[in-house]
Amino acid sequence: MIHPPNRRQVLALTAAALLPPVAGRTTTTNVAAIDWGMLETLLALGIEPAAAAELIQFRRIAVEPAIPQSVTDLGLRGTPNYELLRIVAPDLIVISNFYEYQRPILERIAPVFAQTVYEAGVPPYALAEAATLALGEKLGRPAEAKRYLDETADDIARRRAAMPTRSARPVFVISLGDSRHFRAFGRDSMFGDVLTRLGLVNAWSDETSYSAAAPVGLEALARVPEASILIVSPLPADVGRSLPTNALWNALPAVRQGRVAVLEAINHFGCLPSARRFARLATAALADHAS
Incomplete structure (x- = not known):
């Protein structure tokens, strides 16, 4: 933030x-x-x-x-x-x-x-597209900017089409601040926007401000028991050590049923390159859950 x-x-x-x-x-x-x-x-x-x-x-x-x-x-x-x-x-x-x-x-x-790419309550993908075109125009690269927009949209569309039907369950996308609290990425985050573009449902339906909700307790992840959980790295060192023995964490249905994946680090406030990186890492993780 x-x-x-x-x-x-x-x-x-x-x-x-x-x-x-x-x-x-x-x-x-x-x-x-x-x-x-x-x-x-x-x-x-x-x-x-x-x-x-x-x-x-x-x-x-x-x-x-x-x-x-x-x-x-x-x-x-x-x-x-x-x-x-x-x-x-x-x-x-x-x-x-x-x-x-x-x-x-x-x-x-x-x-x-x-x-401007991030505004409270506004999905940012379209704003990132506009920013890319504007920057390309400003620096004499309009064709390159348009090509990158089209390539990104095509990449996300291909990944959506390739998603296994069994992976079509709600998804929490979160980051962990400590072993008892998380930040949820909502519809005004790039991650939430890309989830929608991949044809997936964001399990976090509450409002957020500038991408993510304020830290909330792990118990909130139990509100949607059928959801998968994607954790965006990096994890604090103490979380990596303590989470496996955290009783509350281990009681979550997604954890018990193996529907949790830790993604590599991604820029939380990124533009189209971050959108593509998230789409690639998220779909690969969710496909593993469905296999």
Whole structure:
């Protein structure tokens, strides 16, 4: 979950505001990305950014597309290294609505291009499509953007058609914060939206805010006893150790009947590349349950 800037971030923004403005540029050749969804979209369009934020974590959590080692790491998304960004001297900085609070500072370094993909209560897939097209148009890759949209839609459609009939049961998609609580991904998450596009029912029907419900107790998973459970990695180390002996967890019908799978890590706030990664990992896991 992405939160408003804290005191440390505000101080960093204040300090960065002292940087002198940069003269306008007329060409767009080097791009910097603060938002991971925009970063993965750049890479999907064949654009190698000059710089991006939190690359070590991106490689661990978002995983794909792969990021070349030549991309400069700007540090935290919430408080990127503005001085380093200025040295990189990008022609354009791409962000999402989550980072609009940084716009006044970023615009002193380079023009800013922002796209909104996640809004509370709004399924994000179509917004991710629009963001991909907009980014492709902005960077002179409209054909590549349209092709990636079509390839992604076709990929999801093929996986939907290949799903075994026996796997058509409701699905919880969750992440675990500790051994007694989880976060449920609802209809305004990319995971929930892709579930629907795969022809599956999201077992979590309650409202969520910006992708996932606030942490709730494991007992809530018993509300839909026939559901399968997909856990999105990473799992906290203590959860991995304690969950197998957790009596409440082991009492859940899905656990007793072997309808639980742990997926590899996926960007929770990703765009179309994350949608494709989730569709691939989820359908493979659910097919295993049905076999």
